[in-house]
Amino acid sequence: xxxxxxxxxxxxxxxxxxxxxxxxxxxxxxxxxxxxxxxxxxxxxxxxxxxxxxxxxxxxxxxxxxxxxxxxxxxxxxxxxxxxxxxxxxxxxxxxxxxxxxxxxxxxxxxxxxxxxxxxxxxxxxxxxxxxxxxxxxxxxxxxxxxxxxxxxxxxxxxxxxxxxxxxxxxxxxxxxxxxxxxxxxxxxxxxxxxxxxxxxxxxxxxxxxxxxxxxxxxxxxxxxxxxxxxxxxxxxxxxxxxxxxxxxxxxxxxxxxxxxxxxxxxxxxxxxxxxxxxxxxxxxxxxxxxxxxxxxxxxxxxxxx
Amino acid sequence: xxxxxxxxxxxxxxxxxxxxxxxxxxxxxxxxxxxxxxxxxxxxxxxxxxxxxxxxxxxxxxxxxxxxxxxxxxxxxxxxxxxxxxxxxxxxxxxxxxxxxxxxxxxxxxxxxxxxxxxxxxxxxxxxxxxxxxxxxxxxxxxxxxxxxxxxxxxxxxxxxxxxxxxxxxxxxxxxxxxxxxxxxxxxxxxxxxxxxxxxxxxxxxxxxxxxxxxxxxxxxxxxxxxxxxxxxxxxxxxx
Numbered sequence: 001x002x003x004x005x006x007x008x009x010x011x012x013x014x015x016x017x018x019x020x021x022x023x024x025x026x027x028x029x030x031x032x033x034x035x036x037x038x039x040x041x042x043x044x045x046x047x048x049x050x051x052x053x054x055x056x057x058x059x060x061x062x063x064x065x066x067x068x069x070x071x072x073x074x075x076x077x078x079x080x081x082x083x084x085x086x087x088x089x090x091x092x093x094x095x096x097x098x099x100x101x102x103x104x105x106x107x108x109x110x111x112x113x114x115x116x117x118x119x120x121x122x123x124x125x126x127x128x129x130x131x132x133x134x135x136x137x138x139x140x141x142x143x144x145x146x147x148x149x150x151x152x153x154x155x156x157x158x159x160x161x162x163x164x165x166x167x168x169x170x171x172x173x174x175x176x177x178x179x180x181x182x183x184x185x186x187x188x189x190x191x192x193x194x195x196x197x198x199x200x201x202x203x204x205x206x207x208x209x210x211x212x213x214x215x216x217x218x219x220x221x222x223x224x225x226x227x228x229x230x231x232x233x234x235x236x237x238x239x240x241x242x243x244x245x246x247x248x249x250x251x252x253x254x255x256x257x258x259x260x261x262x263x264x265x266x267x268x269x270x271x272x273x274x275x276x277x278x279x280x281x282x283x284x285x286x287x288x289x290x291x292x293x294x295x296x297x298x299x300x301x302x303x304x305x306x
Numbered sequence: 307x308x309x310x311x312x313x314x315x316x317x318x319x320x321x322x323x324x325x326x327x328x329x330x331x332x333x334x335x336x337x338x339x340x341x342x343x344x345x346x347x348x349x350x351x352x353x354x355x356x357x358x359x360x361x362x363x364x365x366x367x368x369x370x371x372x373x374x375x376x377x378x379x380x381x382x383x384x385x386x387x388x389x390x391x392x393x394x395x396x397x398x399x400x401x402x403x404x405x406x407x408x409x410x411x412x413x414x415x416x417x418x419x420x421x422x423x424x425x426x427x428x429x430x431x432x433x434x435x436x437x438x439x440x441x442x443x444x445x446x447x448x449x450x451x452x453x454x455x456x457x458x459x460x461x462x463x464x465x466x467x468x469x470x471x472x473x474x475x476x477x478x479x480x481x482x483x484x485x486x487x488x489x490x491x492x493x494x495x496x497x498x499x500x501x502x503x504x505x506x507x508x509x510x511x512x513x514x515x516x517x518x519x520x521x522x523x524x525x526x527x528x529x530x531x532x533x534x535x536x537x538x539x540x541x542x543x544x545x546x
Binding site: 100102103177180181183184186187188190191192193194195196197198199 | 354356357358359360380381382383384385386390391394398399400401402403407410411413414415416459464
C-alpha cells in the first residue's frame, strides 16, 4: 500500500515537472507582456521535434548508448534551446511586436497567439506528415529500487531538472538586473523606457528564457514518452496553462507549484478511478479551486506579478 | 538647451497641439501652465518620444535638444543618451519593488564608471523620508513619498534635464511646498527643469519663466513675476 502510494508520488512528480516547466514559460511571458502565449505548447512540440531531428543527426556519428548517450544529450539540449529560442524570438518579432506597436487590444494579440500555434502545428504536419515519430533512445535505462519503489534515472533527471530550473528562475528574477526589469515591467510597462531601458530588450530576453524552458521540457518529454506527433503540444500546453492559472499565473512559484498540483491530482485520480475519468475529475477539481479563489491557489490579489 | 519649434501633434485624427513653440535654457526652471486638457501633458509626452498609444504622433515641427532633433530618438535613448528624464503624471513607480530597487533600476542604463553611490546619497539627502523607507515595497508609500521616489528615480538616471508633470497633484499643501523646495535645490545644483502645473500660483512663484498654454496653443509668455501680474492670467488661472 505504502509502496504503491510512493510509486504514485514519483509518477506525479515526473508529470508535475513537465507541466511546471511549460507553465513557467506561460508565466514569464504573461508577467512581462500580459499576453497569454497560446503558441507556447506548440513551441514545446517544435522543440521536441528539433531534439528528435538533431539526435537522429548525431546518432549517425556516434552510438546512442553508454557515455555517448549522455554526450548526445549534452549536445542536443543546448542546441535545441538555442534553435527554439530563435523560433520564440522570431514569433515575437513577426507576430506579437507589430500588434503591440500599433497599440492593438489584447484580444487580438491572444487570437494571434492561437493562430501562431495552429501555424506551428500544421507547418509541422506539412514537414513531417501525419504519422507520429519515435524519439530515439539515447540514455541507457537504469532502474533504482528503494523499498520496492522503482524510479528510473530518466525520471530523476526530469524531476531534478524542473527543480533546478525553478531555482534558476527565482534567482534570475529576484537577483539579476534583467530580472528586476522583468518584475518592474509586469507592474508598470509605461515606466520602463523612462528608466532608459528598451522595453523590447526585456521582451526578447523573456521569450528566450521561456522558449528555452520549452526546449528542455520538449527534449526530456521526447525521451520519456518517445512518440511525437504534431498535436502533442496542444493538450499538454493547455493543461500547463490551466495549471499556471490555478497556481497563480504571474507568480513563478504559483506556476511551478500549480504544475505539480495538476500532476498529483491526475495521478491520484488514475490510481483510484479509471484513467478515462482522469481529465474530467482533474479539471472539475481545478475549476472548483478557481471558483473559490479566482486569483489562483498561490496568487496574490494583484501586484506581485512575476 | 531645448527648443520646441512649431510642434503639431495628434492622437489618432485629433490634433492636440496646434503648433507650439517654446525654449528652455540651461539652468532654468520653465513652467507650462494651463487648465485641464490644454495640452500640457501632451507636450511632455511628445518630448519623451514614448511610442503610441501612450504618446501622440508628431505631425510637423521639431524638437531640438542641444542642437539635434529628438524626433528620431527612441524613448529609452532620450533618457540614457540625451539625459532627459520625465517624472510622469501618476508617477508610474514600480509598486512591486522596494524603494531602493526603484532607484537601482534607474541606474541600469547608465554608462559604466558612473558613481552610483553619489546618486543614492543625493536622492536620500534630498528626501530623507525615502531613506527611512528604502526597504519597503514602494506601493506602500504615501502619495507624497511616491512623488519623491519618482523624482528620485529621475535623478538616478543621471539626467541633467528633468520634466515634471504635475508634481503637486493630490498632495497636501505642506508636501507641495516641500516638493517645490526640493526642485529649487536640484535647480541650484545645475538641473534644468521643465515643469507642468495646474497649480499656477506656486509654479510661477518658483519658475524663472513661464508659458501659458490653452487648447493646444501658447497664449502668453513671460517671467514668473510678469505672468503673475498679467490680468488675463490672473483671471483665468490665479482665481482673480
